[in-house]
Amino acid sequence: MKNRNRWMLLGLIPFAVMVLAFQVAPILSMLMGSFSKSGGSGFTFKQYDKILHSAFYLQAIKNSFLISAYSSIVGIIVGLLCAYSITRFSPRIRDRLLMLSNMTSNFAGVPLAFAYIILLGNNGVFTLLFKQWGWSVFADFNLYSWTGLVLVYVYFQVPLALLLLYPSFYGIRDQWKEAASLLGANRWQFWRSVGLPMLTPAIFGTLGILFANAMGAYATAYALVGGNYNLLAIRIGSLVAGDIVNQPELGNALAVLLALSTLLAVFLNHKMTKRSLEFTSEYRSKPSAKRSRGRLTGTNANAGAKEEAV
Amino acid sequence: MTTQRKARWPHRALMLLLMIYLLLPLLGTFLYGFAKEWQTTILPQGWTLEWVAGMFQDVRFLEALWTSLYLCLISVGLSLAVMLPAVFVITVYLPKWESFMKGLVVLPYAVPGVVAAVGLIRTYSSGPIDLAGTAYLLIGAYFVVILPYMYQGIRNSLLTVSAVELLHAAELLGAKRMRAFLTVILPNIWPGIMISTLLSFSVLFGEFVLTNMLVGGHILTIQVYLYQRVAESGHLASAIAITYFIFILAISTVWMKLGKKFNGEVRG
Numbered sequence: 001m002k003n004r005n006r007w008m009l010l011g012l013i014p015f016a017v018m019v020l021a022f023q024v025a026p027i028l029s030m031l032m033g034s035f036s037k038s039g040g041s042g043f044t045f046k047q048y049d050k051i052l053h054s055a056f057y058l059q060a061i062k063n064s065f066l067i068s069a070y071s072s073i074v075g076i077i078v079g080l081l082c083a084y085s086i087t088r089f090s091p092r093i094r095d096r097l098l099m100l101s102n103m104t105s106n107f108a109g110v111p112l113a114f115a116y117i118i119l120l121g122n123n124g125v126f127t128l129l130f131k132q133w134g135w136s137v138f139a140d141f142n143l144y145s146w147t148g149l150v151l152v153y154v155y156f157q158v159p160l161a162l163l164l165l166y167p168s169f170y171g172i173r174d175q176w177k178e179a180a181s182l183l184g185a186n187r188w189q190f191w192r193s194v195g196l197p198m199l200t201p202a203i204f205g206t207l208g209i210l211f212a213n214a215m216g217a218y219a220t221a222y223a224l225v226g227g228n229y230n231l232l233a234i235r236i237g238s239l240v241a242g243d244i245v246n247q248p249e250l251g252n253a254l255a256v257l258l259a260l261s262t263l264l265a266v267f268l269n270h271k272m273t274k275r276s277l278e279f280t281s282e283y284r285s286k287p288s289a290k291r292s293r294g295r296l297t298g299t300n301a302n303a304g305a306k307e308e309a310v
Numbered sequence: 311m312t313t314q315r316k317a318r319w320p321h322r323a324l325m326l327l328l329m330i331y332l333l334l335p336l337l338g339t340f341l342y343g344f345a346k347e348w349q350t351t352i353l354p355q356g357w358t359l360e361w362v363a364g365m366f367q368d369v370r371f372l373e374a375l376w377t378s379l380y381l382c383l384i385s386v387g388l389s390l391a392v393m394l395p396a397v398f399v400i401t402v403y404l405p406k407w408e409s410f411m412k413g414l415v416v417l418p419y420a421v422p423g424v425v426a427a428v429g430l431i432r433t434y435s436s437g438p439i440d441l442a443g444t445a446y447l448l449i450g451a452y453f454v455v456i457l458p459y460m461y462q463g464i465r466n467s468l469l470t471v472s473a474v475e476l477l478h479a480a481e482l483l484g485a486k487r488m489r490a491f492l493t494v495i496l497p498n499i500w501p502g503i504m505i506s507t508l509l510s511f512s513v514l515f516g517e518f519v520l521t522n523m524l525v526g527g528h529i530l531t532i533q534v535y536l537y538q539r540v541a542e543s544g545h546l547a548s549a550i551a552i553t554y555f556i557f558i559l560a561i562s563t564v565w566m567k568l569g570k571k572f573n574g575e576v577r578g
């Protein structure tokens with residue numbers, strides 16, 4: 001039996017080769033590169049030092065951080081309200097609504113940026129329409145600026161937040177609401193002291209995913225503002241694969257920083273998902289727990305898929 | 311739940327607003343792709359099929375579509391060939407390694423495309439293995455991108471059909487291990503695998519970052535092509551974006567139908 005099992009290990013070889021070649025080696029190489037001198041040899045912290053002393057790169061990091069934080073927070077608030085709303089519909093309508101939001105989250109990256117250019121760009125349909133109607137509120141709006149970027153980022157965060165959050169609303173039982181109201185709590189008190197605390201792990205977990213998603217987003221910003229707006233992902237792209245200036249070592253160091261921030265955010269999600277499962281599984285009867293877990297992983301895989309397109 | 315029968319008006323209003331918000335950009339792109347002239351009115355002033363026709367006469371568009379199609383097919387096929395035996399061996403014979411595998415396989419989720427591209431460029435742009443700008447590099451990168459979906463899909467399918475028990479039964483009846491895998495396990499997990507294959511395919515079809523950074527100047531996929539056309543003609547780019555979207559929609563509809571069918575079968 002032992003010998004036959006050893007023979008089975010052959011099945012792992014192609015997998016190991018592919019993972020080593022295209023996942024492990026690049027990450028190690030990037031780490032090494034970030035500690036190399038410009039030109040590619042030796043060991044130095046100079047690249048990181050350069051970043052810390054450059055207003056330009058610090059601003060890129062700050063911009064990326066702020067846009068990710070803003071869009072995640074707006075995304076999570078809207079997502080939370082909508083997720084609650086969606087659980088109030090009958091399953092048939094709920095599934096349709098979920099399918100629609102799922103569908104729109106396929107619409108990310110270059111096509112999304114493009115759609116916004118058509119609607120709100122310099123010669124966008126709405127831009128011209130508002131101008132004609134004389135709505136001066138929108139006269140200052142510029143899609144290719146900070147506000148425009150936040151607007152587009154929020155668009156791809158909302159469906160993701162919705163898809164990740166709505167299963168956790170099923171962990172809140174109607175019996176609890178009844179119990180709370182019997183004890184004299186109003187709706188607001190129930191949500192403040194029972195509902196929201198129950199949802200907290202799921203909220204922070206989702207926030208982690210949204211943040212990582214926005215930090216790593218490249219295609220949307222690249223298609224919308226090109227190199228004109230100072231974002232971390234865009235800077236890395238132009239340092240490593242740009243046409244004019246190539247400073248791959250510096251790009252590597254920035255990439256390491258970006259990877260650290262997304263890893264941290266995803267780690268937060270991992271911790272919170274664990275806690276959320278502990279939280280809810282105690283209260284659930286077995287079959288329903290199994291089913292909702294299935295649904296959860298389904299949407300997770302699904303929502304995870306969206307990250308790539310951004 | 312008593313309130314579930316019919317949602318109350320605030321919920322309906324909120325959902326309506328959400329749907330308008332989410333569907334508006336799509337609708338705008340769609341209309342723009344068929345609009346003759348569209349300025350200063352709510353709806354276009356005239357309709358035309360000129361842009362759609364122009365798109366299909368564009369050789370570069372058709373080539374880009376074809377390139378995307380075959381690159382994605384090759385990557386998904388390769389992933390299937392590599393992952394099937396690996397996940398099978400791990401799940402059935404080496405369950406102790408599962409948590410290690412999980413960590414390895416989840417990593418692409420956490421590492422953004424830009425970062426992955428940076429590492430790949432440094433590893434393969436010079437030195438002993440020079441793959442810069444080739445399809446091999448891109449296929450390798452794609453393999454890593456879809457790693458989580460393929461792993462999860464195959465593993466879940468193996469667990470739902472109780473692969474270990476099935477294998478034991480087949481061996482008791484005298485089947486060789488290889489034969490048992492090919493004739494008993496594989497047909498049983500096939501529907502589940504189709505689902506993750508389709509999902510992976512649609513993920514890769516929408517990939518832009520890696521493609522643009524690794525092979526941008528050499529290989530034209532549909533996403534890179536779309537990016538190049540955005541600046542030129544809005545109407546034509548709209549038509550392309552909508553065609554791309556409908557294509558992705560078709561894939562994901564099939565994916566969801568399959569998922570429902572497969573899960574229904576297992577549960578029922």
